[in-house]
Amino acid sequence: MKRFGKRSFTLLLLSCLMLISAACSNSPTTGETTAAAGSEPSKEPVKVVWWHSMSGELGTVADKLISDFNAAHEDIQVEGVFQGTYDESLNKLKASLGSNSGPTMIQVYEIGSRFMMDTKAIRPVQDFMDAEQYDISSLEPNIKNYYTFDDKLYSMPFNSSNPILYYNKDAFKAAGLDPENPPKTYEEVAEAAKALTKGNQAGASFAIYGWFMEQFLANQGVELLNNGNGRTSPATASQVNSPAGVKTLEWWKQMVDDKVLLNLGRKTDDTKKAFAAGQIAMTLDSTASLRGIVSAAEGKFEVGTGFLPKPADGGDGGVIIGGASLWLMNNKSEEEQQAAWEFMKYLAEPQTQAYWHVNTGYFPVTTKAYEEELVKENLEKYPQFQTAVDQLHQTTANLATQGAVMGVFPEARQLTETAIEEVLNGQKTPQEALDKAASEISSKIETYNKTVK
The missing domain is CATH 3.40.190.10 (Periplasmic binding protein-like II)
Structure with missing residues (x-):
């Protein structure tokens, strides 16, 4: 009887374990248990x-x-x-x-x-x-x-980001220019470029970049497009050939003719390299390039920064x-x-x-x-960055500095670059080149506007 009782107890224990195991295998997951208790099931992110x-x-x-x-x-x-x-x-x-x-x-x-x-x-x-x-x-x-x-x-x-003037402070000192007082106007840039051009060093070089042209106009308070820069109503015409645009290209070309500004083409990378190598003493570039430009000059010369220049008689504006x-x-x-x-x-x-x-x-x-x-x-x-911050905060808010809007902007920028190239290479006058660019851009805007309607 005693042995039988022991065996019965063992069988009973096994049965209980099997029941528990079956219950466990059929039980819901932890998340489902929580859900059953009234909260949300866990979801995929x-x-x-x-x-x-x-x-x-x-x-x-x-x-x-x-x-x-x-x-x-x-x-x-x-x-x-x-x-x-x-x-x-x-x-x-x-x-x-x-x-x-x-x-x-x-x-x-x-x-x-x-x-x-x-x-x-x-x-x-x-x-x-x-x-x-x-x-x-x-x-x-x-x-x-x-x-x-x-x-x-x-x-x-x-x-x-926005564009600023970068300059070589050591070159400024050597040329008798004030390294703490960068040129602010077109006229001052041209003068400084002459003083800085000596030996293997040219005074300046600006990449042929449509963005710079847009910025030069805004800095004079001039709109790139009609209809409030395309903001009061969709733009129908380019105004890149405005007097402000022509004046800017005349200034740029004159410096090339005076052999104080190198034309290195369309790539800002090429002007950056030339600046770091001491081949040019001034250039224009984005504020986003500041760290790279300062680092590239480290141990060679000190980099200064200044506001984007404009004509002495330029209107109220700033950067876009x-x-x-x-x-x-x-x-x-x-x-x-x-x-x-x-x-x-x-x-x-x-x-x-x-x-x-x-x-x-x-x-x-x-x-x-x-x-x-x-x-x-x-x-x-990087105290040079303060220039960029100040330039942004001192920009006059108007339709020119708010920035132009058009559906064919990338194409317009390329046409502007072609115009700058034609002028710097002596193929066209600033007025001729910009008139052609404005006409082609306006034609592209017209075609685009039809597709939108």
């Missing part, structure tokens, strides 16, 4: 695809921002996809329109703004700002103005914002759009912008970033 044009070191910084955001947001995962240059990326977007193969959000250079609005494939970020009373009071006014149309902010500013902003596509789910908006807000935060600015050289898009220790330390290390 919302995926946001961001197309951008940040390569090399800029791409590394962009990747860091993405990874930091993803680490702090379990419910959203951003995937950054490099799509080549701004032009290449925009062409890929054009090919994706009408399908679902495009991104959730895309970085587009400033001159692509009119095209982006005309696609009707985007959703203005103003929608999200209005919905949550998002405070944009600390966004840089001039940057905010560029991307504002009909009192509505269409895209989120992200990376911004360059760089790019972030656009939201409207063919994604509301949930995905909302997730992309969260990422955009993160990229505009003072701490994020401080990190972005210090590691890339682009402007912070929010004034609050200047309160960050990181930015203060960077300004101490």
